[in-house]
Amino acid sequence: MTDEFGGVSVVVTGAAQGIGRAIAEQFYAMGARLLLLDCNEAGVSEVAKSLRKEGSPAVSCLVVDLADPLAIEVLAPQVQALLGGVDVLINNAGIELDLPLEKISAEAFDRVIAVNLRSPLLLSQALVPLFPVIGGAIVNISSIHADHAFPNAIPYACSKAGLMALTRNLALELAPRRIRVNAICPGYIDTPMWDEWLRSTSNPEEAARETESLHPLGRRGLPCDVASAAIYLAGSQSIWITGTSLVVDGGLTVRTHP
Numbered sequence: 001m002t003d004e005f006g007g008v009s010v011v012v013t014g015a016a017q018g019i020g021r022a023i024a025e026q027f028y029a030m031g032a033r034l035l036l037l038d039c040n041e042a043g044v045s046e047v048a049k050s051l052r053k054e055g056s057p058a059v060s061c062l063v064v065d066l067a068d069p070l071a072i073e074v075l076a077p078q079v080q081a082l083l084g085g086v087d088v089l090i091n092n093a094g095i096e097l098d099l100p101l102e103k104i105s106a107e108a109f110d111r112v113i114a115v116n117l118r119s120p121l122l123l124s125q126a127l128v129p130l131f132p133v134i135g136g137a138i139v140n141i142s143s144i145h146a147d148h149a150f151p152n153a154i155p156y157a158c159s160k161a162g163l164m165a166l167t168r169n170l171a172l173e174l175a176p177r178r179i180r181v182n183a184i185c186p187g188y189i190d191t192p193m194w195d196e197w198l199r200s201t202s203n204p205e206e207a208a209r210e211t212e213s214l215h216p217l218g219r220r221g222l223p224c225d226v227a228s229a230a231i232y233l234a235g236s237q238s239i240w241i242t243g244t245s246l247v248v249d250g251g252l253t254v255r256t257h258p
């Protein structure tokens with residue numbers, strides 16, 4: 001690992017587990033100062049505690065429900081106090097509700113949109129004033145669901161497609177300040193969210209085997225696969241890239257035949 005992110009301040013949402021945790025770990029290993037946001041108090045405190053080492057960069061956490069616009073509105077002064085400023089924002093927190101059309105309620109739809117789409121917008125709006133006058137990066141964790149249809153995924157897919165539109169439009173609006181905004185579209189990644197989905201199927205073992213076999217690269221993804229893409233999109237190697245997305249799915253969506 002290099003210390004490419006030495007002294008860089010990084011905010012990661014949904015960092016208590018899964019992909020967000022892996023992203024936090026990779027940035028930290030590369031020297032970043034971290035602020036972890038999550039609604040899971042025990043989880044996010046444990047991640048912060050496990051990362052902290054004497055003499056290493058600072059890592060702190062805040063417990064926040066990102067579905068609540070008022071909670072986001074009051075965040076900026078706390079972030080400033082803990083980090084001083086923000087160079088990189090990773091909008092990763094997300095929820096998935098597996099619902100067929102007839103079971104989608106207005107409340108369920110709004111909840112998914114609030115967490116997966118509205119919170120990246122409101123958090124970007126709140127934290128952009130803390131970015132340097134010139135420079136910085138925002139990475140939004142979208143999904144292959146943004147461009148591909150899967151069963152029972154209408155609210156989730158709409159939220160992730162909206163997140164792609166947000167990514168492009170934010171990239172344009174923030175380009176004068178040289179803040180780059182990009183998205184990652186992961187495929188099936190082995191996280192608690194994935195486990196939850198497996199448990200909701202009639203035969204979890206078979207569902208796991210089936211999805212595994214769909215990947216030309218021979219396995220489903222790991223949180224660190226997505227974290228590496230986030231490191232790339234936030235770092236100097238992608239300095240001329242903004243308003244786009246990187247698919248991280250082991251080839252799942254390029255396959256046209258079983």
Ligand SMILES: NC(=O)c1ccc[n+]([C@@H]2O[C@H](COP(=O)([O-])OP(=O)(O)OC[C@H]3O[C@@H](n4cnc5c(N)ncnc54)[C@H](O)[C@@H]3O)[C@@H](O)[C@H]2O)c1
Nearest residue numbers: 014016018019039065066067093094143186188189191193
């Ligand atoms: N796992 C996959 O297969 C997969 C695939 C594509 C995209 N994604 C996306 O990647 C991101 C991370 O997914 P994951 O699999 O690690 O999920 P996960 O469920 O394991 O972790 C999500 C984290 O977000 C936090 N969170 C949820 N709602 C929140 C809220 N209202 N306020 C604050 N924090 C909240 C949770 O507490 C949790 O720590 C999500 O945006 C998800 O949609 C995941």
